[in-house]
Amino acid sequence: MTLSLGVSVALSRFLSKNEASKKLQKIKENNLNAVEFGLLNCIIGRANLPGMVPFPTEAQTNEIIEIMPPNEFYISVHGPYRVTTTSMDPKKLKFSKSNFFKSVKVADDLGAHHVTFHAGSFKKKHNNDHVQRVLKDWEEWRQNKPYKAKMAPEVGGKYNSFADFFTLVEIAGTIDNCLITWDISHDFARGGKITTEEGIIKRIDLLDQTFDLNSENRLPMHVSGMVVGKSGEQHHTLLDHGTGVPWKLVFSILKEQNFLDKVSIICESKVPKGEKKLKGNAITDIIRLREFLESDQIVKTYKGKPGHLDFYFG
Numbered sequence: 640m641t642l643s644l645g646v647s648v649a650l651s652r653f654l655s656k657n658e659a660s661k662k663l664q665k666i667k668e669n670n671l672n673a674v675e676f677g678l679l680n681c682i683i684g685r686a687n688l689p690g691m692v693p694f695p696t697e698a699q700t701n702e703i704i705e706i707m708p709p710n711e712f713y714i715s716v717h718g719p720y721r722v723t724t725t726s727m728d729p730k731k732l733k734f735s736k737s738n739f740f741k742s743v744k745v746a747d748d749l750g751a752h753h754v755t756f757h758a759g760s761f762k763k764k765h766n767n768d769h770v771q772r773v774l775k776d777w778e779e780w781r782q783n784k785p786y787k788a789k790m791a792p793e794v795g796g797k798y799n800s801f802a803d804f805f806t807l808v809e810i811a812g813t814i815d816n817c818l819i820t821w822d823i824s825h826d827f828a829r830g831g832k833i834t835t836e837e838g839i840i841k842r843i844d845l846l847d848q849t850f851d852l853n854s855e856n857r858l859p860m861h862v863s864g865m866v867v868g869k870s871g872e873q874h875h876t877l878l879d880h881g882t883g884v885p886w887k888l889v890f891s892i893l894k895e896q897n898f899l900d901k902v903s904i905i906c907e908s909k910v911p912k913g914e915k916k917l918k919g920n921a922i923t924d925i926i927r928l929r930e931f932l933e934s935d936q937i938v939k940t941y942k943g944k945p946g947h948l949d950f951y952f953g
Contacts, residue, residue, distance in 0.1 A: 641900055643673045643713045645671045645672065645905055646671065646905060647675045647907060649677045650678055651681050651693060652692060652696060654699065672713060673715070673903050675717055679720050681693065682694075713903050714750055715754070715859055716746040716749065717755045718754050719756075723759030724759050724777075725761065752857070755820040756790075756793065758770060758792040758793070761800070761801055766801070771813060774810065774811075778814050782815070792820065793807075794826050795829060796825035804842060805845070818850060823860065823884065823885075824864070825861070825871075827882075828867045846901075859905065862878075862906055863877075864876035864881040875909055888938050891936075891937045895937065906922075907921060908921045908925075
């Protein structure tokens with residue numbers, strides 16, 4: 640069993656080589672072998688917006704490559720929050736496409752396997768066909784460049800975010816070189832039935848049927864604690880805090896089903912603002928997950944409470 644485990648590193652034009660080196664060294668010192676570079680607040684063309692920062696330069700990405708030993712990490716990139724595939728506005732879609740493919744360019748410069756991104760919010764009750772057309776257009780553009788990093792839209796955490804696990808698999812499965820990012824905390828928060836062995840195996844079987852997954856082409860997974868409200872995700876927190884993400888159950892089933900060689904796991908845990916009593920971070924939580932996976936412990940039942948939603952996506 641070869642585990643791919645890591646955390647995120649925020650990347651923008653303001654990340655110095657020295658700071659990047661310190662962060663990557665800390666990941667390496669903890670014997671982690673995956674890193675996701677987050678471009679979450681990056682933007683092109685309108686960088687004067689509050690909270691928005693410029694994308695890293697090619698010189699910066701080259702510096703990061705220099706301080707990362709070859710084949711040391713399974714690398715991925717997380718695209719900006721401003722990317723959307725659900726908007727019907729041609730200008731917004733053009734803006735999203737530009738920002739997304741700037742992210743793909745950064746990913747290729749870094750040697751990343753895929754780009755995770757949030758697909759957007761629901762604009763109509765049924766807009767699956769629209770999102771599929773947008774992603775097919777983006778994939779055609781990607782191939783024509785050609786770029787190597789694959790698209791991996793992420794399971795949304797709120798009910799009004801696009802989309803649930805099964806919808807994303809259905810759409811991504813029709814597009815060449817497209818995966819999904821299975822964020823189990825988001826899946827749980829929006830009412831996905833990952834609190835039962837049956838629900839988890841149903842997902843694993845569908846992933847195996849839809850994608851060619853192996854140690855070189857891993858499915859991206861995210862995990863963290865999660866606080867859930869009436870509309871789904873409220874905010875991330877540490878494992879075993881918040882509403883009770885069933886991470887031990889999920890990873891026990893993945894272990895039993897010999898699926899861990901097919902995924903790359905990024906921990907997004909963090910201490911929420913104002914929660915000064917909580918101690919820990921993404922690295923301490925991913926180490927907890929590794930220790931659990933390397934132990935003989937298997938959890939087969941969920942003892943917490945399901946999400947607060949009254950509806951489920953199966």
